[in-house]
Amino acid sequence: MLGDRRNTTEWFRSVYEHVTLPAIYTFVFIIGLGANVWGLKSLLQKWKSLGHINVFLLNLGIANFLFLPTLPFLTAYYFMGNKWIFGDAFCKITRFCFNLNLYGSIGFLTCISVYRYLAIVHAVKAKGRITVRNSVAISVVVWLLVSAQSLPDMLFPKNSPNRTEKCHHTTSNEYVENYLKYSVGWTLTGFVMPLLIFLGCYGHVTLVLCHKNTINKVVKQRSLKLMFILILLFSVCYIPYHIFKNLSLYSRAFFFKHGKYPTWDKGVFTAHQISRGLVCLNSVLNPLVYLHVMDIPAQLQQLLQRFRQTFTRLFVSEYGSVPVAQTVSTAIS
Known part of the structure; x- marks a missing residue:
């Protein structure tokens, strides 16, 4: 039975x-x-019009850029059958960047x-208390806390x-038992x-929005x-990863101590592997936050509308009607 489990795993x-x-x-x-x-x-172009929230949005973007450059190396590692050829120091740096991205994103969100x-x-x-200086100070504190939480992982x-x-x-x-204790606290x-x-x-906020009629509908x-x-x-991204990461660590510690896995290990192992892929999607989903704050969806709609107009002018419409450009030139002549 254990052999079947191991083969499947x-x-x-x-x-x-x-x-x-x-x-x-x-x-x-x-x-x-x-x-x-x-x-x-887009954030830098609208820096002054966004208010003090732009400091947190900028740091959220920085957190993404700390992780994204490491992905080609991790891709090569897993593609080559879990063979790391870039050195132990760079391995720890890569994992450290992942943690900075993950917990930095959570902090700034x-x-x-x-x-x-x-x-x-x-x-x-809050009008007089939310200032750029306070936002910068809070951002520095977030980075210090995230770094302090992540540094022990490198040990x-x-x-x-x-x-x-x-x-x-x-x-x-x-070292999985000690790591489990650290991971739970983390x-x-x-x-x-x-x-x-x-x-x-x-x-x-939901209660206030539902019960106050004075708040603008767009807001x-x-x-x-x-x-x-x-x-x-x-x-x-975040909830499944943390749940199954700690359960998987507990299962590994249980096996190391008792020589067998818990009965629920197979399901947890599968869920943990899937959650490792999902947690990386935060670097794709995070931009939705500052794109939404900057009202990029409205800009996208305008861009698509312009594209449709250009497409209509360049190509013959359905049923062989005359292109718009030709119609305009005929009318002018």
Whole structure:
């Protein structure tokens, strides 16, 4: 029975890690890089008109750019059958950049949630307190906290004694018990606490938006759309990853101590592998936040409308009617 489990697990690991995960990383690298470049360019163009929230949006973009350049190396690692050829130091740097991206994104999304909460619920009181200086100071504190939480991860070995070419995203089995304790504390401070702040802020914002008729309808719609984007990010990228990462670590520690896996290990292992792919999508979904704040959807609609007009002028319409350009020239002559 154990042999069947191991065969199934190894088959899934082989297919997922060597085919699916590199494909996800390639997709995230291409789409995420394009979306973030476009988003940050638009952010800088509208810097003055966005208010103090632009500081958090800029830092959110920086968090994405810390991770995206490492994806080609991780793609090569998994594509080559979990063989890391770039050195142990760069392995730890790569994993460190992933953690900075993950927990930096969570931190700045939380800051944006608090900002929107203050702007809607406590607009009068917060007007003089939300300044660029305060936003920069808060951003520095977020980076310091995220770095302090992530640095201990670099102290754990990322390879196995008998497989020095490995680059584990957690650590080897010999240190998994200590890593589990660290990971639980990291999850509580780096994820659970921000999640509770996010839920508290948007729970209150939702009540205010539903019961106050004085708030502009456009503001309501934009706030609810932003809340939906953030819920999507937490639900798809962050919550599954943290749950199944810690359960998988517990299962590995249980096996190392008792010589067997828990009965639920197979399902947790599969879910954890899938969540590792989903958590990387945050670099693709994060741009939706600052694109939404900058009202890029309206710009996209205008761009598409211009494209349709250009398309109509350049090509013959259906049923062989005369092109618009020809009609105009005939009318002029």
